[in-house]
Amino acid sequence: xxxPLADRIIVQVEETGEQQVGGIVIAQASEQKPVTGKVVAxxxxxxxxxxxxxAMTVKAGDTVLFDKFAGQAIEVDGQDYxxxxxxxxxxxxx
Amino acid sequence: xxxPLADRIIVQVEETGEQQVGGIVIAQASEQKPVTGKVVAxxxxxxxxxxxxxAMTVKAGDTVLFDKFAGQAIEVDGQDYxxxxxxxxxxxxx
Amino acid sequence: xxxPLADRIIVQVEETGEQQVGGIVIAQASEQKPVTGKVVAxxxxxxxxxxxxxAMTVKAGDTVLFDKFAGQAIEVDGQDYxxxxxxxxxxxxx
Amino acid sequence: xxxPLADRIIVQVEETGEQQVGGIVIAQASEQKPVTGKVVAxxxxxxxxxxxxxAMTVKAGDTVLFDKFAGQAIEVDGQDYxxxxxxxxxxxxx
Amino acid sequence: xxxPLADRIIVQVEETGEQQVGGIVIAQASEQKPVTGKVVAxxxxxxxxxxxxxAMTVKAGDTVLFDKFAGQAIEVDGQDYxxxxxxxxxxxxx
Amino acid sequence: xxxPLADRIIVQVEETGEQQVGGIVIAQASEQKPVTGKVVAxxxxxxxxxxxxxAMTVKAGDTVLFDKFAGQAIEVDGQDYxxxxxxxxxxxxx
Amino acid sequence: xxxPLADRIIVQVEETGEQQVGGIVIAQASEQKPVTGKVVAxxxxxxxxxxxxxAMTVKAGDTVLFDKFAGQAIEVDGQDYxxxxxxxxxxxxx
Numbered sequence: 001x002x003x004p005l006a007d008r009i010i011v012q013v014e015e016t017g018e019q020q021v022g023g024i025v026i027a028q029a030s031e032q033k034p035v036t037g038k039v040v041a042x043x044x045x046x047x048x049x050x051x052x053x054x055a056m057t058v059k060a061g062d063t064v065l066f067d068k069f070a071g072q073a074i075e076v077d078g079q080d081y082x083x084x085x086x087x088x089x090x091x092x093x094x
Numbered sequence: 095x096x097x098p099l100a101d102r103i104i105v106q107v108e109e110t111g112e113q114q115v116g117g118i119v120i121a122q123a124s125e126q127k128p129v130t131g132k133v134v135a136x137x138x139x140x141x142x143x144x145x146x147x148x149a150m151t152v153k154a155g156d157t158v159l160f161d162k163f164a165g166q167a168i169e170v171d172g173q174d175y176x177x178x179x180x181x182x183x184x185x186x187x188x
Numbered sequence: 189x190x191x192p193l194a195d196r197i198i199v200q201v202e203e204t205g206e207q208q209v210g211g212i213v214i215a216q217a218s219e220q221k222p223v224t225g226k227v228v229a230x231x232x233x234x235x236x237x238x239x240x241x242x243a244m245t246v247k248a249g250d251t252v253l254f255d256k257f258a259g260q261a262i263e264v265d266g267q268d269y270x271x272x273x274x275x276x277x278x279x280x281x282x
Numbered sequence: 283x284x285x286p287l288a289d290r291i292i293v294q295v296e297e298t299g300e301q302q303v304g305g306i307v308i309a310q311a312s313e314q315k316p317v318t319g320k321v322v323a324x325x326x327x328x329x330x331x332x333x334x335x336x337a338m339t340v341k342a343g344d345t346v347l348f349d350k351f352a353g354q355a356i357e358v359d360g361q362d363y364x365x366x367x368x369x370x371x372x373x374x375x376x
Numbered sequence: 377x378x379x380p381l382a383d384r385i386i387v388q389v390e391e392t393g394e395q396q397v398g399g400i401v402i403a404q405a406s407e408q409k410p411v412t413g414k415v416v417a418x419x420x421x422x423x424x425x426x427x428x429x430x431a432m433t434v435k436a437g438d439t440v441l442f443d444k445f446a447g448q449a450i451e452v453d454g455q456d457y458x459x460x461x462x463x464x465x466x467x468x469x470x
Numbered sequence: 471x472x473x474p475l476a477d478r479i480i481v482q483v484e485e486t487g488e489q490q491v492g493g494i495v496i497a498q499a500s501e502q503k504p505v506t507g508k509v510v511a512x513x514x515x516x517x518x519x520x521x522x523x524x525a526m527t528v529k530a531g532d533t534v535l536f537d538k539f540a541g542q543a544i545e546v547d548g549q550d551y552x553x554x555x556x557x558x559x560x561x562x563x564x
Numbered sequence: 565x566x567x568p569l570a571d572r573i574i575v576q577v578e579e580t581g582e583q584q585v586g587g588i589v590i591a592q593a594s595e596q597k598p599v600t601g602k603v604v605a606x607x608x609x610x611x612x613x614x615x616x617x618x619a620m621t622v623k624a625g626d627t628v629l630f631d632k633f634a635g636q637a638i639e640v641d642g643q644d645y646x647x648x649x650x651x652x653x654x655x656x657x658x
Contacts, residue, residue, distance in 0.1 A: 002441060002467040005433055010467070034168050034177075041467075048143045049424045057099055065096060067166060072443060074410050074466060083410075083466045090168060090177045091096040091104070091135075128262050128271075142237045151193055159190060161260060184262060184271045185190040185198070185229075222356050222365075236331045245287055253284060255354060278356060278365045279284040279292070279323075316544050316553075330519045339475055347472060349542060372544060372553045373472040373480070373511075378629060378655040381621055386655070417655075425612045448631060450598050450654060459598075459654045504638050504647075518613045527569055535566060537636060560638060560647045561566040561574070561605075 007046040007086040011037035063093040098137040101180040105131035157187040195234040195274040199225035251281040286325040289368040293319035345375040383422040383462040387413035439469040477516040477556040481507035533563040568607040571650040575601035627657040
């Protein structure tokens with residue numbers, strides 16, 4: 001598995017249900033909006049210039065909402081994930 | 095519900111009354127101006143490099159005025175909201 | 189009324205006298221210059237990373253000179269105002 | 283009169299002598315260079331993030347040399363001045 | 377050998393298996409994604425403005441995942457490596 | 471004379487010998503390179519946010535090497551000088 | 565000789581062997597890569613805002629690897645050198 005550095009989190013993006021009408025994929029109106037995903041791994045937190053590690057709010061298992069243009073697509077053990085910084089997370093869904 | 099991170103607030107934007115004249119939507123002159131909304135959730139505050147959480151001024155229930163080009167449109171439980179940072183808020187309406 | 193956040197001030201812009209010659213509006217030569225206005229509300233001051241609120245120099249009632257391209261036009265209770273940051277104010281007129 | 287904020291200074295720009303040859307204004311070669319002016323008012327100094335006001339070196343009465351592209355043209359009581367930040371001043375002329 | 381300065385790491389990039397179909401190289405779908413490599417040398421860490429050296433998380437021998445557009449291609453003793461800053465590393469692979 | 475502010479230095483640029491071949495000025499190959507000059511005045515040093523003045527390394531009388539694109543051309547008492555910040559100086563020539 | 569300021573180093577760039585084939589200079593494949601050089605002089609180190617001089621890692625005599633697009637070409641006593649900041653150095657070659 002991948003151990004993210006600093007304030008990075010690794011997220012499994014939730015499928016956005018695309019509707020097919022006669023075989024043609026129709027993007028949902030929500031596709032311009034932030035998407036959600038499940039956090040599979042979280043780093044220890046960002047280290048400040050004073051050498052202090054700032055604790056993470058987000059932890060593995062959380063479902064988070066984030067900007068769909070944030071992050072980098074990565075592939076670990078044949079699975080697709082998104083690597084984000086905690087600051088790209090808008091909020092945690094209860 | 096969504097728990098915003100850091101200094102983010104989740105705002106329900108107030109309807110701006112568009113006038114219809116014979117079915118044609120006429121944008122109000124005020125549409126170039128900041129808009130108002132009701133805060134439905136507020137984060138705990140931004141964490142500084144010294145590890146201190148700076149208390150929020152804005153809290154859930156406040157009606158706020160903000161730049162209409164700020165923030166990200168989000169959708170939670172089928173409702174549309176705007177996610178803003180507290181610094182994008184111009185002021186609180188009494 | 190609107191309570192501005194942080195170091196924001198709400199300013200009522202002074203009318204710049206445009207001369208009309210035969211119905212044609214003639215912009216004053218001074219129109220390229222900063223304009224003045226009356227402060228109707230001032231925030232408590234900017235909060236530093238150390239959590240300290242820096243006191244404002246500008247207060248409600250002051251007549252201030254500011255760059256005409258600074259700030260955001262806002263509308264409160266049907267009145268037009270300008271929302272500025274204190275750093276956009278050049279000086280206070282006695 | 284105008285009380286400048288923070289590290290701003292208000293400067294009365296010195297006339298640069300343009301030569302007229304047969305009514306045609308000839309810009310001096312020095313027109314691409316910084317110009318001089320007399321400081322008519324100086325702010326109390328910039329306030330740091332620690333809440334400390336940094337004392338000004340430039341004071342009212344000083345003749346200063348500054349980049350001619352710095353500052354904002356302002357008009358106070360029908361007089362033209364330039365509003366500068368102290369960091370735009372190259373030096374004080376004795 | 378090369379002793380990297382500050383928070384730099386020297387990485388031996390892992391071969392990405394390109395498939396050949398009839399002699400034509402076909403880029404993998406994963407080629408747009410971050411790549412992995414083995415850390416052959418790591419600097420002592422970034423020195424802060426307070427003169428403190430911030431310890432590295434990444435060390436020689438680690439297999440790391442990083443953005444393929446980060447870093448500079450270098451050549452040491454006829455071998456190709458990539459020089460990265462630790463902040464360009466997404467995570468460490470176990 | 472001119473008293474430079476903060477970390478500014480006033481430099482008298484050394485003539486770069488242009489060769490004339492049949493009246494045509496030929497720029498030296500070195501014209502793309504930094505030039506040298508004699509420091510005629512140096513400010514007291516930059517003031518930090520903590521209110522501390524950082525002592526200057528460069529002092530009046532030094533011959534310095536600097537990037538020819540740095541600084542502002544100024545004129546004091548009919549003489550041409552260059553106003554630089556100490557950080558634009560590459561080194562001091564012994 | 566030249567005494568570099570702050571964290572600057574003066575480097576004598578190593579000749580990159582260009583091959584000549586029938587009088588035509590052929591750039592090496594390595595020409596897009598960082599180059600090496602010998603440090604002939606190093607400054608005392610960068611002075612922080614707290615007035616502290618941060619010791620240099622690189623010293624005169626070191627052979628360093630650096631990005632070929634970093635630094636400024638300078639000429640001292642008829643010799644060509646490159647002036648770099650220590651942060652432009654990737655590593656020290658043993």
